[in-house]
Amino acid sequence: xxxxxxxxxxxxxxxxxxxxxxxxxxxxxxxxxxxxxxxxxxxxxxxxxxxxxxxxxxxxxxxxxxxxxxxxxxxxxxxxxxxxxxxxxxxxxxxxxxxxxxxxxxxxxxxxxxxxxxxxx
Numbered sequence: 001x002x003x004x005x006x007x008x009x010x011x012x013x014x015x016x017x018x019x020x021x022x023x024x025x026x027x028x029x030x031x032x033x034x035x036x037x038x039x040x041x042x043x044x045x046x047x048x049x050x051x052x053x054x055x056x057x058x059x060x061x062x063x064x065x066x067x068x069x070x071x072x073x074x075x076x077x078x079x080x081x082x083x084x085x086x087x088x089x090x091x092x093x094x095x096x097x098x099x100x101x102x103x104x105x106x107x108x109x110x111x112x113x114x115x116x117x118x119x120x121x
Contacts, residue, residue, distance in 0.1 A: 002026040002097045002110040009093060009115030012085055016119070020080040022095030022112055033101035034071055034078040035108060038091035038117075045094065045105050049080065052101040060103075063089075085119045092116050 008020040022034070035050040049059045049069040057069050068081040078095060093115050096108035 002029075002032065004095050004097060004110055004112035006093065006095050006112040006115040009117045011118045011120065014085060014087055014119055014121050016085050017081070017083045018085065018117060020082065020093055020095075020115060020117075022078045022080075024076045024078070024097065029076040029097075030073040032097040032099065032110075034069075035096045035098065035101070035105075036069060036078075036080045036093060037096060037105055037108075038089075038093045039114075040091050047103040047105070048093070050101040050103070051078065056101070058101065058103075082117070085117075087119045087121045090117060090119050 003025045004022055006022050012018055033052045036048040037045045038048050039045040047060050051057050051069045051071050066084045071078045095112045097110040098108040
């Protein structure tokens with residue numbers, strides 16, 4: 001079992017920044033690929049970014065150049081630095097753990113509870 005707890009969400013004006021954190025406990029954090037997903041009410045959960053256990057990263061096109069995913073294996077934590085936020089980034093953001101990096105949320109076995117990000121125009 002892996003337990004994940006997100007933090008760092010909030011309300012920010014367009015153009016602002018937030019850093020989300022996801023603290024993991026349980027099995028060896030460094031063995032897992034860690035992903036960030038987001039979801040709007042009534043919509044499917046969508047891929048944002050993933051970082052492999054080796055540190056390679058992949059982003060969805062809409063956040064490239066604005067968001068950065070990183071991990072600190074010593075702290076069992078993955079981060080999502082979000083810059084130049086836009087109103088369309090308003091979602092609940094979830095972190096998740098999987099055995100290998102993937103865009104597909106069905107490949108992720110462990111999920112956090114989510115943190116709300118709201119970007120005002």
